[in-house]
Amino acid sequence: MRDRPGRGHRPAARESILDAIRAAEQLSRVELAAVTGLTEAAVSMTVRRLLDEGLLIETGRTPTGGKPRTMLRLDPAARLAVGVHLDRDVTTFVLTGQTGGVISRLARPALAADLADGIDLLLTASGVDRARCLGIGVVWPGPRDDVPHLRGWDPTELRKRLAEESGRPVLVEDGATAAAVGEYWVARIGADRPFAALHMGSSIGAGIVVDGRALRGSVGGFGHVCVQADGPECWCGSRGCLETLAGPEAVVAAARADPAAAAEAGLDRSVSRGVTADFAAVARAARAHGPRCLALLETSASYVAAAAESVVNLLDLDLLVLTGPGFAAASFVYGPAIMRRVQPAGARTWNRSVTVTVSSAAATASATGAAAVVLQSHLRRQQ
Amino acid sequence: MRDRPGRGHRPAARESILDAIRAAEQLSRVELAAVTGLTEAAVSMTVRRLLDEGLLIETGRTPTGGKPRTMLRLDPAARLAVGVHLDRDVTTFVLTGQTGGVISRLARPALAADLADGIDLLLTASGVDRARCLGIGVVWPGPRDDVPHLRGWDPTELRKRLAEESGRPVLVEDGATAAAVGEYWVARIGADRPFAALHMGSSIGAGIVVDGRALRGSVGGFGHVCVQADGPECWCGSRGCLETLAGPEAVVAAARADPAAAAEAGLDRSVSRGVTADFAAVARAARAHGPRCLALLETSASYVAAAAESVVNLLDLDLLVLTGPGFAAASFVYGPAIMRRVQPAGARTWNRSVTVTVSSAAATASATGAAAVVLQSHLRRQQ
DNA sequence: GGGCTTCGTTCAGTTGCTTAAGAATGTGGG
DNA sequence: CCCACATTCTTAAGCAACTGAACGAAGCCC
Known part of the structure; x- marks a missing residue:
């Protein structure tokens, strides 16, 4: 009953074609037929409709033995999506095209008026056709993240309210x-195999994509993978959670508690600029050969590596992507640590070669x- | 490109209807229309075809205000599947109908001739129409399990060879x-929500079903979830794996090493009847108030609970099913231990109520x- | 220019489903 | 008993997506 055949006849060709072009960047009609399994006739018909609607554009021809292929691409500006990220001190808005490329960006103080207001400003400033905006994706901060004007809200509430205020569909x-969806959509990763994106912002989490669909994990689930069965108690009520032992908050707290590390990172004893910024300071210090900060990161990385290995083993993944500001700042420690732990066992025992990469726009x-989530939802109607 | 629209028009109605009836046991045509989202006309047409093919049977009528509903069920005998389980000393064959119910069973010494031979015997002895057998599902033993006549084989090889010998499709x-698939298919669990089936045989593993589809985990992935980042080295090359710390083999080894526990369980110092049997002996001893054996199981259970919690958190599950001979024998220890660890944090922090049950035919x-896997594969053509 | 190759389109036909109307099969009321 | 009435199921006509196969289009090579 999950995949009900829908009221009208759902044209699978449209979605197949759009997805295939997204994944390959550009394709000709015959290539589309080969890739999607549709006949050339069906591709021809559907592509014409998509061209008429302006979703696709013809872009050059590539020579062959006979008639050259006319290549097709997504028109980046045909459909737009907004992504919103709420941090403690600042709210970031991005406007992307349907290929996931960023068209424009806007940052405002976290408490500045309403979200709907910021979105409106972004769209106006970008001078785009507002009707083309498919919707708004909002990154829901973790339950412990300190976003004052959101405290006490739940995702459903935020979604309903923002949808009402902005008059557009909202996904949280x-x-x-x-x-993770962004990696799949924009960086074209994981079309052929499942992967996990480990994300470190003000907390640590993982998104898992299988067959181009995100598994709906709980908020911060990866942070509460157990890496020490009898470890210290976590705020979640359990013991030995990754976040408690190795999350950015834990790293920053440890750095503050150690005068030498705090000095290396230039952390003020009392004032915090937020977990993300403080963690980045620790990472910078480590990179500049601050031994205490480096040691703290190494310890954290060994736990993260253990948790990553659990996930890789559990779901038989062979691709990990590190992303988020935390890994962006400290991937030089975490990347190698994860690889060291994940690769040998994978290769020797499971006959699996695990790749660990850092996102290009971590x-x-x-x-x-978040914007990609909106785009994705418009392609895969089935949920 | 994953879900290509197929050569002909793929009739989604057939699959929806069969799956809906499987899940609900029996349904009328109007109910089917409501559940699947198809129109009554489409249901009528498709159902007639399925009746003609003998897949469905009409079974009684339930009164309403007007014309009574004629209820439809799957004809259990219309399609059959064989499941094969290879243990160290014995190979078990089961023949099931398309509802997953066991029609007949056969156990042979592990080394008795060929698998194809056993399957042939099973089908002959059952007196069923062999043409109705959809295929054969084989449970691939873990890489460390001691099945002598399979040593050095890989799943692909086994599959190819058995398919050739038996002339039927084989899934490993x-x-x-x-x-896990069996729970979904037979016990009708997890139609509405994802769940994990924790399985303990001669090793420990987990199957995860999301939207009625099994995530393709590696062989024994759950056994190599890390529960102790700096724990003892595992044969897989990693550290602190669940299987090393808490798997049945570890429990049995610990019982053997402890004279008191070995005495409680009646374990011979030198002769082993196989991990599964020895573990069952330990469980029986614990149940009969053998304190040392109980302590060993409690220790194991605390690790399993930690790993279970990791999985529950990671994938946001609210249902765990314990199954396999290991849990069948020792669920009185593992069930409560897992519940103790998984429920409080789930309820308090994630607003999630996790249910832990023991499979009815663990x-x-x-x-x-394995037989259900075959049935499943015939319903969901999409991979 | 005439083959040759490859790409893309057109057109008739099939199929799976829809909508709309009607047949079947029960209940309860005169 | 016969007739509304309710509900279930079937039949008939139509639409839209896709297939198959033949055909037009656009380049290269001789």
Whole structure:
């Protein structure tokens, strides 16, 4: 009953074609037929409709033995999506085209008026056709993240309210899942195999994409993978959670508690600029050969690596993407640590070669990812 | 490109209807229309065809205000599947109908001739129409399980060879995944929500079903979830794996090493009857108030609970099913331990109420599950 | 220019479903 | 008993998506 055949006849060709072009960047009609399994006739018909609607554009021809292929691409400006990321001090808005590329960006103080207001400003400033905006993706901060004007709200409430205020569909997603969808959508990763995106912002999480669909994990689920069965108690009520032992908050707290590390990172004893910024300071210090900060990160990384290995083993993944500002700042520690732990066992025992990469736009992944979630939802009607 | 629209027009109605009836046991045509979202006309047409093919049977009528409904069920004998489970000393064959119910069972010494031979015997002895047998599901034992006549084979090889010998399609699945699919298919669990089936046979594993589809985990992935980041080295090359710390083999080894526990369980110092049997002996001893054996199980259970919590958190599950001979024998320890760990945090922090149940046919779950995998594959053509 | 190759389109036909109307099969009321 | 009435199921006509196969289009090579 999950995949009900829908009221009208759902034209699978449209979605197949759009998705295939998204994944390949550009394709000709015959290539589309080969890739999607449709006949050339069906592709021809559907493509014409998509061209008429302005979703696709013809772009050059590539020579062959006979008639050259006319290549097709998504028209980036045909459909737009907005992504919103709420941090403690600042709210970031991004406007992306249907290929996921960023068209414009806007940052405002966290408490500045309403979200709907910011979105309106972004759209106006960008001078785009507002009717083309498919919807708004919002990155839901973790339950512990300190976003004062959101405290006490739940995702459903935010979604309903923002949808009402902005008059557009709103999707709310956690940062890690959004980032994972972003990787799939924009960086064209994971079309052929499942993967996980590990995300470190003000907390740590993972988004898992299987067959191009995100598994709906709980907010911050990866942060509460157990890496120490009898470890210290976590705020969630359990013991030995990754977040407690190795999350950015834990790293920053440890750095503050250690005068030498705090000095290396230039952390003020009392004033915090937020977890994300403080963690970045620790990472910078480590990179500049601050031994205490480096040691703290190494410890954290060893736990993250253990949790990553759990996920890789559990779901038989062979691809991990590190993303989010935390990994953007400290991937030089976390990347190798994860690889060291994940690769040998994978190769030797499971005959699996695990790749660990860092996202190309790690620092802003979750906001652009939130926009990608909106784009994704318009392609895959089935849920 | 994953869900290509197929060569002909793929009739989604057939699959929706069969799956809806499977899940609900029996339904009338109007109910089917409501549940599947199809129109009554479409249901009528499709149902007639399914009746003609003998897949469905009409079974009684339930009164209403007007014309009574004629209820439809799957004809259990219309399609059959064989499940095969290879253990160290014995190979079990089960023949099930398309509802997953066991029609007949056969156990042979592990080394008795060929698998194809056993399947042939099973079908002959059952006196069923062999043409109705959709295929054979084989439970692939873990890489460490001691099945002598399979040593050095890989799943692909087994599949190809058995398909050739038996002349039927063969699907190979690991025990935990098979058991999970079996729960979904036979016990009608998880139609509305994702769940995990934890399986303990001669090793420990988990099958995860989301939207009625099994996530393809590696063989024994759950056994190599890390519950102790700096724990003892595992044969897989990693550290602190669940299986090393708490798997049945570890429990049995610990019982053997402890004279008091070995005495309680009646374990011979030198001769082993196989991990599964030895573990069952330990569980029996614990149930009969053998304190040392109980302590060993409690320790194991605390690790399993930690790993279970990781999975529950990671994938936001609210249902765990314990299955396999190991849990069948020792669920009185593992069930409460897992509940103690998983429920409080889930309820308090994630606003999620996690249910932990024991499978109704835990001891033989993987063999019947393997048959269910075959049935499942015939319903969901999409991979 | 005439093959040759490859790309894309057109057109008739099939199929799975829809909508709309009607047949079947029960209940309860005169 | 016969007739509304309710509800279930079937039949008939139509639409839209896709298939198959033949055909037009656009380049290269001789």
